[in-house]
Amino acid sequence: MHLAVVIPAFNEARTIVHVAAAACATGLPVIVVDDGSIDGTAERLRDLPVTVLRHPINQGKGASLWDGMQRAIADGARAVISMDGDGQHNADDLPLLIAAARNHPERLIIAARLRQRHQMPRLRRFGNAMADFWISWAAGWPITDTQSGFRLYPASVIRHLEKANRRAPGFVFESEVLIEAARAGAAPLAVPIDAIYHPEARASHYRPLMDTLLIIRMVAGKLLARGFYLRGLWRSLSPPRTDG
Numbered sequence: 001m002h003l004a005v006v007i008p009a010f011n012e013a014r015t016i017v018h019v020a021a022a023a024c025a026t027g028l029p030v031i032v033v034d035d036g037s038i039d040g041t042a043e044r045l046r047d048l049p050v051t052v053l054r055h056p057i058n059q060g061k062g063a064s065l066w067d068g069m070q071r072a073i074a075d076g077a078r079a080v081i082s083m084d085g086d087g088q089h090n091a092d093d094l095p096l097l098i099a100a101a102r103n104h105p106e107r108l109i110i111a112a113r114l115r116q117r118h119q120m121p122r123l124r125r126f127g128n129a130m131a132d133f134w135i136s137w138a139a140g141w142p143i144t145d146t147q148s149g150f151r152l153y154p155a156s157v158i159r160h161l162e163k164a165n166r167r168a169p170g171f172v173f174e175s176e177v178l179i180e181a182a183r184a185g186a187a188p189l190a191v192p193i194d195a196i197y198h199p200e201a202r203a204s205h206y207r208p209l210m211d212t213l214l215i216i217r218m219v220a221g222k223l224l225a226r227g228f229y230l231r232g233l234w235r236s237l238s239p240p241r242t243d244g
């Protein structure tokens, strides 16, 4: 399977070298999307064999993922792995995602932060549980850890998004793609990984109020468009499926 790793990065000068080098060590091609960083993120990558795409001004995580994915596909990738640039994802877990994709090549695979979950701040855990419930409902499928940015996207899912014209620029992108993938028959599948929360990590770029409202608006729109989709709720409440 021809794969590429895409790392969106907005002001990640502190961590990006470490994250990109670990991804390169797997032997996969790596694309970093520097999303208008003003802290010298791109310059840190000068000595690594990675492709760096630059947005002159910040466009959002979704827009960055999208551009990275397009580049990966243009370079021949059949699937794209996304990893955050802040060190919250461990490149050692990549083989788990790849193994799951080999067994389920048509499905979107989520590296779900199910192990060491106590590391996740309590409020985050609550927010994530809420997101999982609503997004699963709209998807009509039980989805575990919908807010994990560590995923493997088959090229077919990316092409479907393009056709459906579903490309939110910000954090909504990653929630919407799960619903779209499930509805297109590429139901997301979770593989359990460790949650990593460094005590000294920088503050999240996720805006708790604004980004949550944008996600709620997107999900509500999809539920309303289907007349509340009670069948989806019923289906989403069957036990979540994990691989491995």
Ligand SMILES: Nc1nc2c(ncn2[C@@H]2O[C@H](COP(=O)(O)OP(=O)(O)O)[C@@H](O)[C@H]2O)c(=O)[nH]1
Binding pocket: 007, 008, 009, 010, 011, 012, 033, 034, 035, 058, 059, 060, 061, 062, 064, 065, 083, 084, 085, 086, 088, 149, 203, 204, 205, 206
């Ligand atoms: N490209 C881009 N990446 C972003 C933006 N905001 C966040 N990110 C990246 O998305 C990833 C996750 O963001 P983060 O703030 O850590 O969110 P959290 O892990 O959900 O708290 C990191 O790799 C960020 O660099 C943005 O506006 N543009």
Ligand SMILES: [Mg+2]
Binding pocket: 084, 086, 088, 204
């Ligand atoms: Mg983070």
